[in-house]
Amino acid sequence: MEAMEDDSSEVKDDHNHNYCGSSGGGKVREALSSQVPDGLSAPQLVCPTVPGGEPAKRQGRLWSGSPCGSKLMDSDTGSESSEVSETDCSAANAEEKFSLDSTSKFLLNAMAVEDYRKNHWPNLEEAIDRLLIQNLSDHISVSYAQIYGYVYKCVCQQHSELLYGDLTSKITAHLQQVSTQLQASPPENLIENFNVALTQYLASLQCIVPVFIYLNKFYIESKLNRDMKEDLMKLFADHVAEKHLSKLMPLLIKAHSMPFQVQPSTMASVVKGLYSLRPEWAQLAPALFSSFIPQIHPAAVESRLPDYADHDRKLQMELSMNGFPRGDQSRKRASEDS
Incomplete structure (x- = not known):
């Protein structure tokens, strides 16, 4: 009875039920292994660590993955504190949306x-x-x-x-x-x-x-x-x-x-x-x-009237030479001959 109490006293349980132990870890694994049926391997107990190699329990917080970066979860309250600012997350989301919108517009234009x-x-x-x-x-x-x-x-x-x-x-x-x-x-x-x-x-x-x-x-x-x-x-x-x-x-x-x-x-x-x-x-x-x-x-200007008349006479002569007679001149009025 005292031996079991000694073993259990070395297994430390935090509020998130993360079993971590130093010297008593081997005894717990042996105890669990003895309860696993033949042919099955005992589950490995892993203590989450933070950068620096220290167990998360020692710093009172646990690591939790996030699309916008790593977050720390407080072991007592379960609250999260982000390592990446909200501005960085918004910028990343906006950039991803812009990339998707540009691709969609390009595909629509191509279609x-x-x-x-x-x-x-x-x-x-x-x-x-x-x-x-x-x-x-x-x-x-x-x-x-x-x-x-x-x-x-x-x-x-x-x-x-x-x-x-x-x-x-x-x-x-x-x-x-x-x-x-x-x-x-x-x-x-x-x-x-x-x-x-x-x-x-x-x-x-x-x-x-x-x-x-x-x-x-x-x-x-x-x-x-x-x-x-x-x-x-x-x-x-x-x-x-x-x-x-x-x-x-x-x-x-x-x-x-x-x-x-x-x-x-x-x-x-x-x-x-x-x-x-x-x-x-x-x-x-x-x-x-x-x-x-x-x-x-x-x-037309008045000073060039003689030139216009001369041009008309030349045109009439060209027409006559090309077989276009001036017509019957017998019916001209007598006043035009004078």
Whole structure:
């Protein structure tokens, strides 16, 4: 009986039932081992330690793990005191949340771009192709409401920049093909072929610009401070008209000096089209452009009336030499002969 009391007196039990002992630890393990059935190992008694190698009991607190760092638990009261300040924990939590939010936004944006590439742009690209290559006599069935719906979704999903870049790239590639075809045209057909290309392009813009009006209003006008039609007209000027202007202008001047060599409607369409693309081109041939567009020349002044009359006489002589008679002069009034 006294031996058992001696052994038990060396086993120390704290309020958390952590059995720790110095010299009596071996006796307790032997006693427990003797009570464990054969084939099972006795549980190991471990005293939690704190930095420095001292048992936690000696300092009156126990270590407890925490996501924000290690905490000390008071052995008597069970209260916790954190080694890491609450500010550090909040900063760590905020950093982790920011990282998760950034990753989520990146994944959402990637999914949205992939959806645009797979579902929205292919349908728009097909419609643009059909509008660009249509002939004036063709009647192509295109759902403008559907195209407008795709454009609306793209703008609302913050894909305006992508959409406008794809649109201009698509039209630029088409105009480069048109320019290549015009290069193969013989000189006698260049004016007519250029007129067909320009007329067809203008007709396409009358369909493309309205269905992209949402993109034009909320991106091109508001952010780029430009206009979609002006930008698309500039594409034709850069990639088609400017490349053929050096050949086209002499042909137009020659055709203007020889009436009806080219249909007047074709001449008017080409000259007015060039002026709409770049008004400064009128200065390359003022006489040509002034025949189809008013106010190309400066306003008339009284001091130059003799020059104007001389110009009219020369024009009448050129018309007479080219087979255009002045008409029946027998019915002139007698006062005009004097």
